[in-house]
Amino acid sequence: MDTKIQSLTTPRKRGPYRQHSTEFKREVVARSLVAGTSVSRLAREFNINANQVFTWRRQFADLHGAVNAAPAALMPVTVLDSPDVAAKPALPASGVMLLTVGRAQLRLEGGVDAVALAQVLARLLP
Helix, strand or coil: CCCCCCCCCCCCCCCCCCCCCHHHHHHHHHHHCCCCCCHHHHHHHHCCCHHHHHHHHHHCCCCCHHHHHCCCCCCCCCCCCCCCHHHCCCCCCCCEEEEEECCEEEEEECCCCHHHHHHHHHHHCC
């Protein structure tokens, strides 16, 4: 007995591409440049892909050329007084740490002196 398996469905052909007018594209780009506008929400509103909006933004750079034309510039900074970082008192830490090594237990609460902790750990850990 011969068995031939054939697909009953044919692959769908892609529909025709939608053609948008230049005015429509410019309107979408202009609306996408408004402060606080979500490009993905705007794209959903017009039933287009958000990537298409970004492509149009690059295509119509003249609409927002003034915003993107100026390269980033560094601002001059003057340090008047540099306080010693070590001189600042550390904020009191809160919380509990419990370390168990064999039969020994170490419970740390609040702020801990780093030097003392290093010495204790050096004794506990092989």
